[in-house]
Amino acid sequence: MTETFLGYERPDGQMGIRNWVGVLSVMDNVNPIAAAICQNVAGTLLIKTLFVRGQYGRDLEITYNTLAGMGRNPNLASILVVGLEETSTSQVADRIRNCGKPVDVLLVQNEAGSIAAMAEGIRKAAALAVAASSERRKPVPVSALCIGVECGGSDTTSGLAANPCIGRVSDRIVEGGGKVVISETSEFLGAEHLFAERAIDETVRKAFLDRVDRMEKEALMRGVDIRGTNPVADNIRGGLTTIEEKSLGATAKAGTTPLVGVLDYGEAAVIPGMHFMATPAPAVESMTGLAAGGCQLILFSTGVGNMIGNMVSPTIKITANANTARRQADNIDVEVTSVLESDRTIEEAGDELFRFVLDVASGTLTRSEVLDMRETAVSRFEPTI
């Protein structure tokens, strides 16, 4: 039987699991305008960014692509791009327009001050919100899903139970013809030999190992032990001792299917199957890359607790730590503590999680959406001039 969910079809054929009007700021200096627009228009989603002014070369290109990638994410019905001036704004707006969704632009310098800019932005966003509200969900197969798999505030329970449950969901999504993206390059150190064996061919295997190798060389150049940064202090308090141990647990999120592709930060997965995206390990940066790459939904395990989710890609919080499930229940969507506490199988707990994934894809809200525990951070790869 083909598993289905209720999604919104977009002009490029992608399926959204939400129907927001994105209000996308393309430079830090217009964030207050974008925020004010969202406060006044129902159905909008604020996507802020830091920097952009003063970025150049490869770093700027990645930033533009990441901002545009979030705009193209099918969870957005349409987008209002808010920028300071025309050149940088059109760089992002033009890269979104090719997906066929309605895109409007607000150029703050062309308005008579911030009050006028807000008023004009509210007018534009209101028109987009009314139009978006006539979109309807329809049943679509799981093959239309692209999910990101993430962990944050990890402890040993993450690798023992929560990540393997996510791995079970990854397998079911891939078996259904969908896409899964695992990220966080440094969290392959010590486990990369096992993941590399799963590559579909030599090109993919080399591309993956090259990303891990480059990241480790950069880290070595800094002249310090990465322990303390990864694993970080709260991981260590949670019982994780080395990056190797953390990596072996983290990669369980990728299940067992072959690795079919290696993606740059924010790059979209095109073919079905399991992909690796080269991103920094911190969750907000990593999830921003996943959302820009078109993930409609993110599965996020936590051990000692990390409540943050992505703006564009609803984020399901999963824990296997009984203390965290009890103390931080407000922020946990699915607890899989029974795997450790009462020997429930990974398959059973993972299948229950899979059913919840389809519910969220059909409209059930996650804790991070309801409580607005969401943030955006586009990774920086070079310094600003």
Added chain:
Amino acid sequence: MVRALVMDREDNVATLIDAGKAGDRCHLKGPGGGEVILRADIPYGHKIAIKPIAEGGTVMKHGQDIGVTNASIGVGEHAHVHNVESRRGRGDKHKLQSAQARKS
């Protein structure tokens, strides 16, 4: 009795899924099974040695190398950052090696 999980037959550490006190009996769940006595108070989620590990020995979890000891660890003792080091991402050692290479 507190519980600890063993992930693979090759493993020489197990992860506690209850907080334990020194002297507690600890039931090992997973491949091999058995029981050990805790030699220290050990927090939830932390690891104990289930086989003696010599100084400079490899710590095995999930049937894989997760690091190297800088002191011997006896059965039932806490295995963590005070006696286990990572082999990877060691910029501190890299810097030392680079400096020695420049001198010689």
